[in-house]
Amino acid sequence: MLGFDVGTARKVWTAFLIALLFCIIYIASTTVLVIVFAVFFSYLIYPMVTLVERFRPRRLPRVASIALVFVVVVALIAVVGSLFGVQLQDQATRLLTQLPALMRTDVPNRLPLPHFLEPLRERIVDFLRSQIETGSDNAVPMARSLGLGVVHAASNLIYLVLIPILSFLLIKDGSQMRDAFLALLSTRHRRLWSEIVGDLNVLLSKYVRALLFLSLATLICYGVAFSLLGLPYAFLLAVSAGLLEFVPFAGPLAAVAITLVVAVFSGYPHLLWLVIFIGLYRLFQDYVLNPYLMSEGVEVSPFLVIVGLLAGDQLGGVAGIFLAVPVIAMLKIVIGKARAFHSAPHDEGDAERRALTGKTD
Incomplete structure (x- = not known):
């Protein structure tokens, strides 16, 4: 009677809650980023956990196999860092x-x-x-600020410790957390969110593992090729290219630019062979390996990718760029599932009423 519409009020309230959620995420960005990295680390570790579980004796609890995998992975990371960290630091300093x-x-x-x-x-x-x-x-002031940044990072080492701990808990209690979340919903919405959670699980698992394989492929191929071609600072450039592979679109371009600039200013004599190799590898990476690894769920238009990268850079810097593509792909899944759910009949009664309405019309 006073012009108050319940449907409009629900939409406004939903929009307000979504805006509030994004505001909270922005304010607690550090905590959210730690959780995101823990989730990504969980997806990297989980295939090894399932492999160990196949050979686990029944009398041993599942926690034992998860703990074994985490101990092995952390020890492997420490060994690799100690073996190659000195060489990497030496080439960067030189x-x-x-x-x-x-x-x-x-x-x-x-x-x-x-x-x-x-x-x-x-x-x-x-x-x-x-x-x-x-x-x-500005190298000396930059080095000083870099040292201060290292000290600041050392004071925040708790986050590096928390990431594997949170990953361990996510793998251990992930299924119970999902079931508890779905139990809070009504029967009607439980089916929708069950499908959304399943699709997001497939998307993130494939995306994270694809990024890891792409990064390792770039690191190995660049490292071998640069060493055979006699490129100066070969290991440093290969590691940089492998790490930049985690940043979609902009990372590989930056790696190519850095490699060519270092080669030119180092007086490298075989620049043409270097350009040919990089061109052939990028063609293979972008048109063969990348589509094969990201064949499910990560199809995002180049326009949205560029817009997402720009927005991610403004909101969260390198972390925002890194998260832009998976966030867009996740939103695409959620919106698509929600539209399909609300456009389809929810039960047999709705189907019969729609059929009768169609006949009457």
């Missing part, structure tokens, strides 16, 4: 130290440029030199 000297050589004058840019070669080279020299002058 590159940072030699970069100003490399810029004073005649190598930049031999940069391959298009014919129409040849008259501007001197200005381009001077601009590049000034930019790198400015960066080298």
Whole structure:
């Protein structure tokens, strides 16, 4: 009578709750990020847990097999870090130290440029030199700030400890948590959210494992090829490319740019072979390996990917860029399932009423 519509009020209330949820996530971004990384780590570990469970004696509890996998994985990460961390640090320090000297050589004058840019070669080279020299002058303050950042990260090592602990608990109690969540819903909505949770589980498991395989493939292929081609700082560039593979779209482009810049300013003589290898590998990665590994559930249009990357960078920096694609894919699943659920008849009575209405009309 007063113009109050119950349906509109429910929609407004739902929109308010969603906005409040996003606000809480933004405020507690550090905690949410730790939980997200714990979830991703769980999806990486879970296949090994299922493999160990096949050979687990029945008298041993499931917790024992989960704990065994976590101990082995953490020990393996520690061993790999101790073996290759020194070499990685040595190459990074050497590159940072030699970069100003490399810029004073005649190598930049031999940069391959298009014919129409040849008259501007001197200005381009001077601009590049000034930019790198400015960066080298700031190397000491940057190193100081980097040291402070390391100290700050060391003070927050609790988060690194919490990630495997939370992953352990997620694997151990994940099914009970899912059942408890579904039990809170009505019978009508339980079916919808059961399908959504199942699809999200498939999406995240395939996405996280695909990213891991893509990163390892890039690390191994770049490392072997760069070593065979005699590229300076081969291990450092390969590790950088492997880590940047976790950042969709922008990461591989940044890895290619960094590799070519280091090769050019190091006076690498086989630049053409390097470009051919990188071009062939990116074609294989982007059009064969990537579609094969991400064949289910991660189909997001390039427009949405770019918009998501820009928005993720504004909201959360590198972490936001990393999470942009899976978040968009998850929203796509939730919206699609919700639309299909609300457009379909919910029970036989609804189907009969719709059929009668259609006949009457």
